[in-house]
Amino acid sequence: xxxxxxxxxxxxxxxxxxxxxxxxxxxxxxxxxxxxxxxxxxxxxxxxxxxxxxxxxxxxxxxxxxxxxxxxxxxxxxxxxxxxxxxxxxxxxxxxxxxxxxxxxxxxxxxxxxxxxxxxxxxxxxxxxxxxxxxxxxxxxxxxxxxxxxxxxxxxxxxxxxxxxxxxxxxxxxxxxxxxxxxxxxxxxxxxxxxxxxxxxxxxxxxxxxxxxxxxxxxxxxxxxxxxxxxxxxxxxxxxxxxxxxxxxxxxxxxxxxxxxxxxxxxxxxxxxxxxxxxxxxxxxxxxxxxxxxxxxxxxxxxxxxxxxxxxxxxxxxxxxxxxxxxxxxxxxxxxxxxxxxx
Numbered sequence: 577x578x579x580x581x582x583x584x585x586x587x588x589x590x591x592x593x594x595x596x597x598x599x600x601x602x603x604x605x606x607x608x609x610x611x612x613x614x615x616x617x618x619x620x621x622x623x624x625x626x627x628x629x630x631x632x633x634x635x636x637x638x639x640x641x642x643x644x645x646x647x648x649x650x651x652x653x654x655x656x657x658x659x660x661x662x663x664x665x666x667x668x669x670x671x672x673x674x675x676x677x678x679x680x681x682x683x684x685x686x687x688x689x690x691x692x693x694x695x696x697x698x699x700x701x702x703x704x705x706x707x708x709x710x711x712x713x714x715x716x717x718x719x720x721x722x723x724x725x726x727x728x729x730x731x732x733x734x735x736x737x738x739x740x741x742x743x744x745x746x747x748x749x750x751x752x753x754x755x756x757x758x759x760x761x762x763x764x765x766x767x768x769x770x771x772x773x774x775x776x777x778x779x780x781x782x783x784x785x786x787x788x789x790x791x792x793x794x795x796x797x798x799x800x801x802x803x804x805x806x807x808x809x810x811x812x813x814x815x816x817x818x819x820x821x822x823x824x825x826x827x828x829x830x831x832x833x834x835x836x837x838x839x840x841x842x843x844x845x846x847x848x849x850x851x852x853x854x855x856x857x858x859x860x861x862x863x864x865x866x867x868x869x870x871x872x873x874x875x876x877x878x879x880x881x882x883x884x885x886x887x888x889x890x891x892x893x894x895x896x897x898x899x900x901x902x903x904x905x906x907x908x909x910x911x912x913x914x915x916x917x918x919x
Contacts, residue, residue: 605910612903615896621867625904634832638763668713673813678713683735684863693789696727699740706739726750730825731805732757741774751777756804800841801826821859822852838909842902849898860894
């Protein structure tokens with residue numbers, strides 16, 4: 577069964593960067609920060625975005641070489657893409673009738689769909705992790721990896737594409753990414769931990785619908801974290817209950833002290849809030865478990881009693897996420913606009 581990609585008239589992107597362009601200075605930054613941190617009570621894992629002392633490195637630059645002390649070439653990179661933590665085993669878990677967690681405490685791959693067809697969202701750090709956490713994890717759950725129709729990579733950083741090409745080769749499927757992030761990974765080149773980026777594959781566009789067997793997923797581009805970050809919307813089932821999830825595809829401010837990109841990030845958050853409200857989103861996911869407390873919610877899910885609400889369902893309270901993302905990005909924009917005296 578092939579994946580059908582159909583154009584869907586998504587909500588138009590809203591830009592408020594021009595209005596923000598003239599706003600600079602530390603008082604403005606502190607105001608945005610305060611509003612962001614107030615919203616962080618719902619998702620404390622995102623609160624670090626509002627740290628106005630945090631260094632801003634740029635990992636979206638090509639790797640470069642510099643001489644080692646012995647005169648041989650050695651590679652360096654602008655910064656680490658992920659926390660250097662040895663992942664401990666965390667069992668694969670069914671979260672909804674058509675969504676599974678396959679991942680580590682630091683990075684997640686989500687499996688979406690049914691036995692009629694699955695879409696894997698992200699491929700973890702390495703080939704070894706893809707084999708252990710995704711393929712072996714599916715086997716432990718009694719799911720057939722041959723049902724995976726494609727791997728959607730939310731953005732072009734190695735902790736999400738590292739095992740994607742391995743899975744594509746093993747299963748004979750495509751890797752899907754936005755056009756902008758295919759360009760990004762081709763420029764970044766090989767990485768000592770994540771290996772080579774996947775070979776150019778399928779391209780997803782803003783507003784596409786991926787038809788995966790009996791399930792559908794809407795593609796929305798949210799540039800900022802990378803130029804072509806994808807934040808999909810998924811329809812979920814929990815028994816007789818229907819829910820809608822939004823996965824924020826790229827979180828950290830790791831693109832350097834670039835005021836324009838901070839404002840672009842904030843615009844993406846505002847755009848997705850409007851789209852999420854129109855779609856009835858009540859589940860807010862991340863591809864890093866520490867951001868949205870995935871592991872704590874999985875523990876709560878394991879203890880869930882009949883008739884209790886689903887721990888991943890946030891409802892209206894979850895919309896605080898967009899306020900947090902927007903306000904923290906604008907706080908950083910004001911911080912750096914004030915530092916150079918410009919907009």
